[in-house]
Amino acid sequence: MAAVAALLAGCVYYNGMYNTERLVRSARKAEREGKPFEASNLWGQVIIRAESVAVRHPESKYASQATVIRGLAMSRLGQCNEAIGPLGQVSLLPPGDLSEEATLALGRCEMERGDPASADLAFTRLLESKDSYRRAEASFHHARALRMTGSYDEAAALLQGANAPRAEDELLLALAGAGRDAEADSLAGLLLANGDSTRRWDSLVVVMGRSNPAAASQLVDRLGTQAGAPPALAAKRLYEDGLRLEKVDTARAAARFAEAARTGPGTDGGERGRLRLLRLGIARSGTADDLAPAADSLRLFLSQSTIVTTEAGQLLSTVTRVRLAADSGGAGVPQGDMRLFLGAEAARDTLAAPRLAGGLFRRLVSEWPASPYAPKALLAAGRLDPTWADSANTLLAERYGDSPYLAVLRGEPAEGYRVLEDSLLEFAAALPAVRVAPPAVRRRVPEPEAPDVVRPGAATGARRRAIAPEEEDAPRGGRRLEP
Secondary structure (H helix, E strand, C coil), X not given: CHHHHHHHHHHHHHHHHHHHHHHHHHHHHHHHCCCHHHHHHHHHHHHHXXXXXXXXXXXXXXXXXXXXXXXXXXHHCCCHHHHHHHHHHXXXXXXXXXXXHHHHHHHHHHHHCCCHHHHHHHHHCCCCCCCHHHHHHXXXXXXXXXXXXXXXXXXXXXXXXXXXXXXXXXXXXXXXXXXXXXXXXXXXXXXXXXXXXXXXXXXXXXXXXXXXXXXXXXXXXXXXXCCCCCHHHHHHHHHHHHHHHCCCCHHHHHHHHHHHHHHCCCCHHHXXXXXXXXXXXXXXXXXXXXXXXXXXXXXXXXXXXXXXHHHHHHHHHHHHHHHHHHHCCCCCCCCHHHHHHHHHHHHHHCXXXXXXXXXXXXXXXXXXXXXXXXXXXXXXXXXXXXXXXXXXXXXXXHHCCCCHHHHHHCCXXXXXXXXXXXXXXXXXXXXXXXXXXXXXXXXXXXXXXXXXXXXXXXXXXXXXXXXXXXXXXXXXXXXXXXX
C-alpha cells in the first residue's frame, strides 16, 4: 500500500509540474505573439500552480524549480519585490534555460528595486551565455549597472559602437557621468539630428543632471533649438535646469530662471522661474531694509500671476514677518529679544538669507546682552559666518558660561533649557498671523456712450461711474482701500 501511495503522490506531483510548465510555454507564446493580456492571465495561473507544487511537495528535488518558476512569473507581472525571494533559489537549479532566464529576471528586479550592485552579480553570470538574446541583455544591463554604480568609463567602453536607442541613451549618460562633456555633447547633437521622436529626452536630462548638471544643461540648450517645442515645455526644462545648476553655479542658475520667465510667461515653468529669481534676490539680502524691494516685487507677482500664488504668498508673509521683527526687536521693546530671534530664524530657515540672519542674530547679542537667548543667537551666528566664530566663542566663554544652552552642548543637565525653549515656542504661537494681500487691481471702466438727450438729474449708472470712478471703487460704508 505504501508503494501505491508513493506512486500516486509521484503521479500527482508529475502532473502538477507538467501543467505548470505547459502554462509557462503558453505564457511565453502569448508574449511572442504580442498578446499581453492573455500572457498576464497565464502568468497568474503559473504562480498558483507553481506555489501549489512547492507547498505540497516541499521535499521533492523539483521543489526549488517550482519556486523559481513562481518567482519568474511574478517578475513577468511586475511584482519584483515579491519575486526576488523565490528567484534567489536559482542557484539551486542545474544550468539550463530556466536557470539563465531566472537569473536575468533576478538581475532586472534588483535593478528595479534600486540595487544595481546586487543586480550586476546576476548579469555577470550570463555574459558568456550561449543564448544570444540573454547574452546581449546581460551585457547591456551590466553596462547600465556599472554606470549606476559610478564606473562611468568602464560602462562607456562597453557601450561604444552601440546603435540601439537604449544603449545610445546609456552611453550618453555614461559619458556625462565620466565628465567627458565634449563627447556627450557631440553624441547628443548626433542623436538630435536623427530626429528620433521616441527618445525620452526629458528623462535623460534628469538622470544626467544627477551626476553632471553642466552636461545636462548643455543638453537642455540643444533641446531648446528643436523646432516646435511649446513654450510651456521649454520653460519647464529651463526652470528645472536652473534648480540643478543652483548647487554648482548660482549665476548660471539665475540666468536659467530669467530665461524660463521670458520663454514661458504665464506657464508653470515660467512663473516658477520668475518666483525663484525673487528668492535668489532675497537670499542675497544683508539687512532687513534690503527686503523692501523684494516685498514690492512679490506683491506685483501676486497681482499678475495665478500660478504658485500659495508659495509666493507664504514667501511674502515671511518677508513681512522678518521686517516686522527687525523693526520691533529693538532694546526696550517688550519681548523684543524673542521677536528678533524668531525673525533671524525665519531669515535663515525660510528665506535662506544667511547674511541677513547672521546680522539679526548679532544684533540681538548687541542690543539684548542680558537676554537668555543671546547665547543661542551667538551659536547660530557663529555657524552662519565661520569668520565670526572665534569672536562668538570668546563672548560665550566670557559672558554666558552658565547658559542652559551651553550646558546642553557640554552634555550637562540643564533644567532651564526646556523652560526657555517652551517659552519661545509659546511666544511664536501667540504672534498674530501675518496676512498680506496683493495690490488691488483697478477695474477698467469703459467710457459710456453719450446719450442723445440727458435729462437734468437723471444721470445713468454708467455716467455716475464716469463722473466719480473713485467713489465706485471704494467699499460701501467705508474709506477706499489703498493697494
